[in-house]
Amino acid sequence: MGSRARKLLSERRLLKVNVEDTGVELTVSYGGKYERAYLLLPGRFCSCASFYFEVFSKRAKEKCTHLEALELSKGELPQIKVDWEEFKNRIFPLIFKGFLT
Numbered sequence: 001m002g003s004r005a006r007k008l009l010s011e012r013r014l015l016k017v018n019v020e021d022t023g024v025e026l027t028v029s030y031g032g033k034y035e036r037a038y039l040l041l042p043g044r045f046c047s048c049a050s051f052y053f054e055v056f057s058k059r060a061k062e063k064c065t066h067l068e069a070l071e072l073s074k075g076e077l078p079q080i081k082v083d084w085e086e087f088k089n090r091i092f093p094l095i096f097k098g099f100l101t
């Protein structure tokens with residue numbers, strides 16, 4: 001397992017995000033300088049560029065760093081609770097940027 005995956009975990013960039021009153025729990029990883037975020041489906045999908053280009057298209061790798069870190073964590077991630085407004089205003093824009101870059 002890569003040291004980048006370990007670093008992601010030690011920097012607590014991989015989180016479970018509970019969106020209050022929606023019953024929704026998302027697994028999210030912050031990238032770069034926290035100016036974007038990626039959405040993960042455990043074991044299956046990540047919205048980062050590396051997943052798209054190297055895992056999904058080329059099949060050159062099995063997982064991106066985020067999925068690797070998630071596996072390494074065995075699901076024991078820091079959890080945060082946000083309300084819908086906070087999700088909409090703060091987290092969603094970061095996920096949107098993560099899809100684009």
Ligand SMILES: [Zn+2]
Pocket residue numbers: 038046047048049050051064065066067
């Ligand atoms: Zn990823």
